[in-house]
Amino acid sequence: xxxxxxxxxxxxxxxxxxxxxxxxxxxxxxxxxxxGSKNETRGRTGFAHLFEHLMFEGSQxxxxxxxxxxxxxxxxLNGSTNADRTNYWEVVPTNALxxxxxxxxxxxGFLLPALTDAKFENQREVVLNERRQNYENRPYGFAGMAxxxxxxxxxxxxxxxxxxxxxxxxxxxxxDVRAFFQTYYRPRNASLSLAxxxxxxxxxxxxxxxxxxxxxxxTPPGVQVTALPPQTVERRLLLEDRIELPRLYIVWHSxxxxxxxxxxxxxxxxxxxxxxxxxxxxxxxxxxxxATEIAASQNSRELGGYFQAVATAAPGRTLTELAGAIxxxxxxxxxxxxxxxxxxxxxxxxxxxFVYRLQTVGGFGGKSDQLNAYNVFVGDPGxxxxxxxxxxRVTAASxxxxxxxxxxxxxxxxxxxVPRGRRDLALAGSEPVAVS
Amino acid sequence: MRIDRGRLPALxxxxxxxxxxxxxxxxxxxxxxxxxxxxxxxxxxFLVMLSVGASADPDDRPGLAxxxxxxxxxxxxxxxAMELHDALGRIGGHxxxxxxxxATILTLSSLARHRERASAxxxxxxxxxxxxxxxFHRVRELxxxxxxxxxxxxxxxxxxxxxxxxxxxxxxxxxxxxxxxxLQELTLDEVSRFHRTMFVPSRMIVIAAGDATHDALAAAxxxxxxxxxPLAEARQIDRSTWPSPPVVHERLAILHRPGAAQSELxxxxxxxxRQTPDYHAxxxxxxxxxxxxxxxxNMNLREDKGYTxxxxxxxxxxxxxxxxxxxxSVQSEVTVDAIREALDELCAIRGPRPVTAExxxxxxxxxTRGYPRNFETADQISRGAAxxxxxxxxxxxxxxxxxxxxxxxxxxxxxVAEQYIDPSQLLTLIVGDREKVAPALPRLNLGAASExxxx
Numbered sequence: 044x045x046x047x048x049x050x051x052x053x054x055x056x057x058x059x060x061x062x063x064x065x066x067x068x069x070x071x072x073x074x075x076x077x078x079g080s081k082n083e084t085r086g087r088t089g090f091a092h093l094f095e096h097l098m099f100e101g102s103q104x105x106x107x108x109x110x111x112x113x114x115x116x117x118x119x120l121n122g123s124t125n126a127d128r129t130n131y132w133e134v135v136p137t138n139a140l141x142x143x144x145x146x147x148x149x150x151x152g153f154l155l156p157a158l159t160d161a162k163f164e165n166q167r168e169v170v171l172n173e174r175r176q177n178y179e180n181r182p183y184g185f186a187g188m189a190x191x192x193x194x195x196x197x198x199x200x201x202x203x204x205x206x207x208x209x210x211x212x213x214x215x216x217x218x219d220v221r222a223f224f225q226t227y228y229r230p231r232n233a234s235l236s237l238a239x240x241x242x243x244x245x246x247x248x249x250x251x252x253x254x255x256x257x258x259x260x261x262t263p264p265g266v267q268v269t270a271l272p273p274q275t276v277e278r279r280l281l282l283e284d285r286i287e288l289p290r291l292y293i294v295w296h297s298x299x300x301x302x303x304x305x306x307x308x309x310x311x312x313x314x315x316x317x318x319x320x321x322x323x324x325x326x327x328x329x330x331x332x333x334a335t336e337i338a339a340s341q342n343s344r345e346l347g348g349y350f351q352a353v354a355t356a357a358p359g360r361t362l363t364e365l366a367g368a369i370x371x372x373x374x375x376x377x378x379x380x381x382x383x384x385x386x387x388x389x390x391x392x393x394x395x396x397f398v399y400r401l402q403t404v405g406g407f408g409g410k411s412d413q414l415n416a417y418n419v420f421v422g423d424p425g426x427x428x429x430x431x432x433x434x435x436r437v438t439a440a441s442x443x444x445x446x447x448x449x450x451x452x453x454x455x456x457x458x459x460x461v462p463r464g465r466r467d468l469a470l471a472g473s474e475p476v477a478v479s
Numbered sequence: 480m481r482i483d484r485g486r487l488p489a490l491x492x493x494x495x496x497x498x499x500x501x502x503x504x505x506x507x508x509x510x511x512x513x514x515x516x517x518x519x520x521x522x523x524x525f526l527v528m529l530s531v532g533a534s535a536d537p538d539d540r541p542g543l544a545x546x547x548x549x550x551x552x553x554x555x556x557x558x559x560a561m562e563l564h565d566a567l568g569r570i571g572g573h574x575x576x577x578x579x580x581x582a583t584i585l586t587l588s589s590l591a592r593h594r595e596r597a598s599a600x601x602x603x604x605x606x607x608x609x610x611x612x613x614x615f616h617r618v619r620e621l622x623x624x625x626x627x628x629x630x631x632x633x634x635x636x637x638x639x640x641x642x643x644x645x646x647x648x649x650x651x652x653x654x655x656x657x658x659x660x661x662l663q664e665l666t667l668d669e670v671s672r673f674h675r676t677m678f679v680p681s682r683m684i685v686i687a688a689g690d691a692t693h694d695a696l697a698a699a700x701x702x703x704x705x706x707x708x709p710l711a712e713a714r715q716i717d718r719s720t721w722p723s724p725p726v727v728h729e730r731l732a733i734l735h736r737p738g739a740a741q742s743e744l745x746x747x748x749x750x751x752x753r754q755t756p757d758y759h760a761x762x763x764x765x766x767x768x769x770x771x772x773x774x775x776x777n778m779n780l781r782e783d784k785g786y787t788x789x790x791x792x793x794x795x796x797x798x799x800x801x802x803x804x805x806x807x808s809v810q811s812e813v814t815v816d817a818i819r820e821a822l823d824e825l826c827a828i829r830g831p832r833p834v835t836a837e838x839x840x841x842x843x844x845x846x847t848r849g850y851p852r853n854f855e856t857a858d859q860i861s862r863g864a865a866x867x868x869x870x871x872x873x874x875x876x877x878x879x880x881x882x883x884x885x886x887x888x889x890x891x892x893x894x895v896a897e898q899y900i901d902p903s904q905l906l907t908l909i910v911g912d913r914e915k916v917a918p919a920l921p922r923l924n925l926g927a928a929s930e931x932x933x934x
Contacts, residue, residue: 068494104484117848168785179740388568395571
């Protein structure tokens with residue numbers, strides 16, 4: 044299992060990755076810019092994502108919107124921003140590859156001449172509505188913001204979510220857009236991946252023609268973060284929301300993406316809460332019926348990860364019960380580690396998940412996106428096999444060790460989300476937090 | 480060679496799409512088995528479709544079909560629920576089940592080397608679910624809890640209320656999840672009976688796709704399902720006895736959510752069935768009107784006005800006429816403006832501002848040139864094939880899609896817009912803060928808004 048590829052770095056520093064897969068007459072174009080909300084500062088949050096929206100509003104040589112010519116060519120396209128990176132992708136029929144490269148290169152090189160106040164103000168409204176739709180008007184929608192703010196110091200860029208604060212989005216100015224573009228939207232800060240029904244030589248030739256003429260620019264400044272202060276006492280927070288059933292979030296700091304212990308914690312999450320046979324589903328939902336749902340995940344990012352367990356209380360049951368049961372499950376795991384059954388199952392699932400990821404050439408995920416992730420985060424697009432190896436090497440002892448090292452009770456943050464006016468349903472001793 | 484930024488590059492000829500070959504067989508017990516070879520990745524998938532969905536719920540038991548399908552993976556054959564899921568985990572299985580108005584679909588994907596085991600587990604779930612009382616009570620409780628949580632989810636509130644307004648007591652008038660009252664009263668006997676009388680081979684199809692030969696895929700299915708002999712007579716579903724959807728007199732309804740940051744909107748009426756001869760014309764109409772980013776509705780409400788993160792329209796094609804709906808979540812303060820713009824667009828495309836030749840060309844191109852994307856993964860191909868089976872579409876359906884879409888002209892689009900969008904029947908539902916919205920509502924001239932309570 045692998046994703047065979049060729050890499051070619053243009054003179055201006057743009058990495059071009061090509062993977063051939065001729066099964067279906069489509070090509071995925073996937074472009075990563077190594078910039079995300081981690082490059083923002085407090086008071087200017089939400090900007091990387093707002094900027095992403097402006098990339099779809101036209102560029103100097105085609106200023107009638109980004110979607111029109113591509114959708115007409117049969118493309119599916121979108122983009123997304125997270126803390127670490129911004130990606131843009133098109134999945135096009137084979138004959139529209141050149142069009143997609145024309146469009147992507149034009150906005151990489153010539154966005155600013157087409158930028159206007161009207162576009163900027165329109166997209167600022169759209170983003171504020173995106174924020175309302177996905178956070179403000181959604182049950183438990185503020186929990187992520189409260190958790191991140193609690194987990195990181197105020198100036199740390201992971202202390203805010205990528206969507207940003209509404210007042211920061213309102214305060215954003217067109218001049219900020221220009222500076223941001225010139226700093227981060229540079230060929231040398233980007234990685235272009237093409238996967239699908241394309242000939243490698245032709246793909247590199249086209250990419251060179253369309254992107255090669257763009258100026259390299261300066262290397263963007265790195266993100267400076269100070270070491271996190273060690274947490275020695277458990278923290279408890281509470282948030283009131285328009286909800287019916289209280290929900291408990293438990294979060295710990297955890298390793299960065301691809302760092303030591305990252306894969307192990309991924310599998311710890313799998314054994315704890317993935318599927319009906321997982322320990323927490325079995326005890327909290329299946330046997331005791333104290334929770335309506337349970338999830339756990341290792342969320343690894345460049346500057347550090349977080350491990351999270353989330354459970355929603357069944358009617359009449361308490362967050363105290365949930366916290367007790369989850370704590371007990373982790374203590375048991377630390378004491379005894381996973382059994383042979385669990386190891387076999389979670390490694391089979393891990394292998395299958397790698398194969399499932401190979402099913403599509405692109406879109407959100409797929410082979411083109413995976414190549415870029417490996418290239419940007421570890422500098423090796425061919426990391427697939429080594430990535431899979433991380434999971435194959437996991438043992439009962441290593442899983443037990445990472446659970447002990449990372450999931451200590453004194454280093455966790457517990458957030459109780461409770462119905463408005465029902466602070467009494469939070470864990471005892473929880474401090475109210477305000478998020479908007 | 481320097482590139483020319485003065486104009487967009489030409490596309491060249493559209494690539495040729497080879498449609499996957501579907502081999503069709505029928506087992507002695509009446510079960511249809513379709514196989515599709517797809518060797519891109521070492522996976523196989525078994526999709527089982529039962530042409531019975533939430534519309535088969537008895538009038539007083541909304542939610543019965545859905546809870547029955549939910550019970551399938553709660554233990555089957557020799558395995559209890561935990562043993563079953565353990566077995567699924569060991570073959571790298573991904574189990575997915577979904578239920579719509581007309582059909583129930585269960586899909587299991589696994590690593591290709593486990594295809595026999597995967598097929599056997601699917602057959603056990605479909606044919607021999609345990610339907611134990613303890614599991615039933617837990618599953619019912621979880622579904623009741625889900626209903627409680629949906630009270631705070633604006634899109635879910637809107638969807639539930641809207642289908643009720645459009646369809647009333649018609650079998651399409653409820654969501655598959657059902658209602659609290661119905662779930663409270665449901666018994667395991669009813670579930671068992673539903674399973675016995677509805678899950679019969681003659682109304683099922685198994686579509687096996689993936690990294691194996693037709694014969695190997697078929698053998699895996701036949702080995703698992705071949706001995707199945709239904710115990711009971713299938714309960715007939717006679718759609719000809721369904722009542723007509725009610726004639727809508729109210730034009731405007733509001734469901735009050737104090738303090739809501741946005742208004743969740745649904746605007747629409749009953750549309751057309753999947754079998755309509757106007758299918759391709761309606762698909763073209765929709766992509767121009769509200770079916771993609773550059774559609775009229777989205778460009779107006781989002782890209783021009785900034786009222787919303789996105790607005791879409793869709794014809795939900797079903798065995799009977801499904802809903803035609805515009806949906807958008809808009810900033811509370813501009814609710815009435817957004818509705819006016821939306822209604823204007825829905826009316827304009829019928830005549831005042833008919834589709835232009837340019838829009839038609841672009842819309843048809845988006846559909847036909849984008850068509851190959853639907854045939855990339857085994858899962859996509861299986862789902863496409865399931866549509867052929869459910870709606871009894873011709874074997875050459877895939878290969879005739881493009882020519883049929885390209886044959887749709889302006890006259891046809893305007894005709895179906897007039898025929899299938901009826902401004903006098905359009906119903907507007909607002910799920911949002913009444914205090915912020917109410918003062919401007921008279922500007923819509925839709926009469927008094929009826930106040931809904933959450934279902």
